[in-house]
Amino acid sequence: xxxxxxxxxxxxxxxxxxxxxxxxxxxxxxxxxxxxxxxxxxxxxxxxxxxxxxxxxxxxxxxxxxxxxxxxxxxxxxxxxxxxxxxxxxxxxxxxxxxxxxxxxxxxxxxxxxxxxxxxxxxxxxxxxxxxxxxxxxxxxxxxxxxxxxxxxxxxxxxxxxxxxxxxxxxxxxxxxxxxxxxxxxxxxxxxxxxxxxxxxxxxxxxxxxxxxxxxxxxxxxxxxxxxxxxxxxxxxxxxxxxxxxxxxxxxxxxxxx
Amino acid sequence: xxxxxxxxxxxxxxxxxxxxxxxxxxxxxxxxxxxxxxxxxxxxxxxxxxxxxxxxxxxxxxxxxxxxxxxxxxxxxxxxxxxxxxxxxxxxxxxxxxxxxxxxxxxxxxxxxxxxxxxxxxxxxxxxxxxxxxxxxxxxxxxxxxxxxxxxxxxxxxxxxxxxxxxxxxxxxxxxxxxxxxxxxxxxxxxxxxxxxxxxxxxxxxxxxxxxxxxxxxxxxxxxxxxxxxxxxxxxxxxxxxxxxxxxxxxxxxxxxxxxxxxxxxxxxxxxxxxxxxxxxxxxxxxxxxxxxxxxxxxxxxxxxxxxxxxxxxxxxxxxxxxxxxx
Numbered sequence: 001x002x003x004x005x006x007x008x009x010x011x012x013x014x015x016x017x018x019x020x021x022x023x024x025x026x027x028x029x030x031x032x033x034x035x036x037x038x039x040x041x042x043x044x045x046x047x048x049x050x051x052x053x054x055x056x057x058x059x060x061x062x063x064x065x066x067x068x069x070x071x072x073x074x075x076x077x078x079x080x081x082x083x084x085x086x087x088x089x090x091x092x093x094x095x096x097x098x099x100x101x102x103x104x105x106x107x108x109x110x111x112x113x114x115x116x117x118x119x120x121x122x123x124x125x126x127x128x129x130x131x132x133x134x135x136x137x138x139x140x141x142x143x144x145x146x147x148x149x150x151x152x153x154x155x156x157x158x159x160x161x162x163x164x165x166x167x168x169x170x171x172x173x174x175x176x177x178x179x180x181x182x183x184x185x186x187x188x189x190x191x192x193x194x195x196x197x198x199x200x201x202x203x204x205x206x207x208x209x210x211x212x213x214x215x216x217x218x219x220x221x222x223x224x225x226x227x228x229x230x231x232x233x234x235x236x237x238x239x240x241x242x243x244x245x246x247x248x249x250x251x252x253x254x255x256x257x258x
Numbered sequence: 259x260x261x262x263x264x265x266x267x268x269x270x271x272x273x274x275x276x277x278x279x280x281x282x283x284x285x286x287x288x289x290x291x292x293x294x295x296x297x298x299x300x301x302x303x304x305x306x307x308x309x310x311x312x313x314x315x316x317x318x319x320x321x322x323x324x325x326x327x328x329x330x331x332x333x334x335x336x337x338x339x340x341x342x343x344x345x346x347x348x349x350x351x352x353x354x355x356x357x358x359x360x361x362x363x364x365x366x367x368x369x370x371x372x373x374x375x376x377x378x379x380x381x382x383x384x385x386x387x388x389x390x391x392x393x394x395x396x397x398x399x400x401x402x403x404x405x406x407x408x409x410x411x412x413x414x415x416x417x418x419x420x421x422x423x424x425x426x427x428x429x430x431x432x433x434x435x436x437x438x439x440x441x442x443x444x445x446x447x448x449x450x451x452x453x454x455x456x457x458x459x460x461x462x463x464x465x466x467x468x469x470x471x472x473x474x475x476x477x478x479x480x481x482x483x484x485x486x487x488x489x490x491x492x493x494x495x496x497x498x499x500x501x502x503x504x505x506x507x508x509x510x511x512x513x514x515x516x517x518x519x520x521x522x523x524x525x526x527x528x529x530x531x532x533x534x535x536x537x538x539x540x541x542x543x544x545x546x547x548x549x550x551x552x553x554x555x556x557x558x559x560x561x562x563x564x565x566x567x568x569x570x571x572x573x574x575x576x577x578x579x580x581x582x583x584x585x
Contacts, residue, residue: 004380004381007377007380007381008377008381011366011369011373011377014368014369014373015366015367015368015369016368017368018368019367019368081367084367085367088363088364088367089360089362089363089364090363090364090365090366090367092330092360092363093358093360093363093417093420094381095330096328096330096353096356096357096358097353097378097381097382097424098350098351098353098354098381098382098383098424099350099381100350253330254330
């Protein structure tokens with residue numbers, strides 16, 4: 001099972017790297033967002049209030065855009081590619097082989113998680129090189145665990161949404177329509193203290209806010225202790241579990257939109 | 259059902275290459291949707307090593323049946339046994355022995371032909387050689403090309419290769435040449451005919467009569483969820499008992515009533531002033547005609563001998579007239 005999942009992972013990753021849409025939306029866009037937001041709002045000593053003190057806006061954007069990168073890889077890209085695979089009969093054909101269903105799904109999830117981890121590392125590198133921000137050693141583990149929990153949870157949500165989309169052309173617009181407003185009200189594009197209270201409260205409902213916050217806690221140089229944001233991680237994982245439940249009940253190998 | 263079998267010569271066919279175990283065995287299969295029965299109680303049997311054609315117009319229930327046999331659809335009623343297992347509950351070991359080519363499936367995005375085959379080969383216990391399989395379907399020159407860059411006919415050949423890579427015993431081909439141009443169809447037929455040489459059992463669905471006639475050992479015709487005929491390409495629908503039409507145009511000075519007495523009663527006027535003779539023993543009658551014409555010193559340059567084409571038999575079996583009789 002694991003051998004077959006890894007076998008499929010190798011080919012899924014290769015297909016990902018060769019796809020222009022995924023290159024742009026998953027690899028290039030998060031980097032572009034970090035550079036743009038940090039340049040526009042992070043210049044000349046702009047700072048924002050975080051737990052334990054103040055940090056420069058350019059440093060503030062690093063964990064937020066990491067959240068965006070994780071979500072782009074595990075949710076946006078996964079929904080688009082799995083929906084396309086299903087509608088084009090690729091999943092059905094894979095299902096006709098002896099491969100266990102779980103191996104097909106695990107191989108694809110593994111692809112997204114690896115991309116998410118790589119994106120997180122790249123964004124951390126840019127934050128360190130350009131804005132002099134670095135992860136405190138004592139919270140590095142918390143950051144890594146948060147990335148992986150976030151990645152896995154958003155993969156589950158991705159499979160859930162895929163089961164609800166009937167047409168591959170609808171996949172990308174649907175994920176973007178869901179995510180863009182959430183990025184604005186979840187502290188990814190705009191610092192939470194700047195948001196009106198009611199808007200911040202709406203953001204609190206959704207997992208984007210909690211993943212961004214958990215990453216900020218692990219990234220914030222003023223954080224004391226190990227940097228695990230327990231409640232945030234729990235909420236993200238709960239959303240993931242709900243997604244998993246929907247995915248298990250509704251996942252289809254057969255094209256839906258004929 | 260038994261009466262149809264006897265009438266259309268299935269029993270004779272069964273005495274020939276058969277006697278081996280059935281690879282596919284279906285009894286009383288029903289697939290019911292909310293408003294109608296897509297498959298209304300059919301029996302099928304496919305034997306090892308044969309190419310079996312399941313023929314019928316669009317919407318007759320072919321794809322529904324084949325997807326039940328592949329394990330992709332649940333049946334409403336009936337018994338189904340494929341390679342000794344019920345497809346509805348069979349697992350990976352069973353799928354290791356079955357290959358499938360669907361009507362419409364697109365290539366794995368981002369992978370070349372060879373990569374795609376390597377990926378699928380890794381999912382089977384004892385796969386075939388990759389390059390040999392690519393050669394078998396005639397894609398050697400395209401082995402390095404992305405699957406998504408292939409033409410329609412080449413994509414279908416890639417599908418064939420993917421269905422063969424696990425070295426299956428039984429291969430399902432669901433309308434393998436729909437939408438192909440004539441040369442691509444010929445090429446696909448050669449691949450299917452090649453499967454016979456490999457000793458594979460092939461379950462072919464098609465709505466093309468000529469495809470079934472060219473490829474199949476046995477044909478079963480389905481129409482509106484019912485089986486309406488079974489037989490070999492030669493015997494289907496009682497074709498072997500039908501008369502042959504011999505048609506010709508007589509010279510201006512000769513009339514049909516001048517024909518030898520034994521032939522005269524068999525003729526009727528054909529289109530464009532021609533004469534059509536319905537013959538139950540065409541060879542003898544042709545000899546009589548040619549002796550008669552040559553004795554009188556003229557030829558019959560537009561002489562045509564026409565057996566009822568399988569297509570005509572098929573249209574009469576599945577046409578609106580035959581549907582009237584059904585429940």
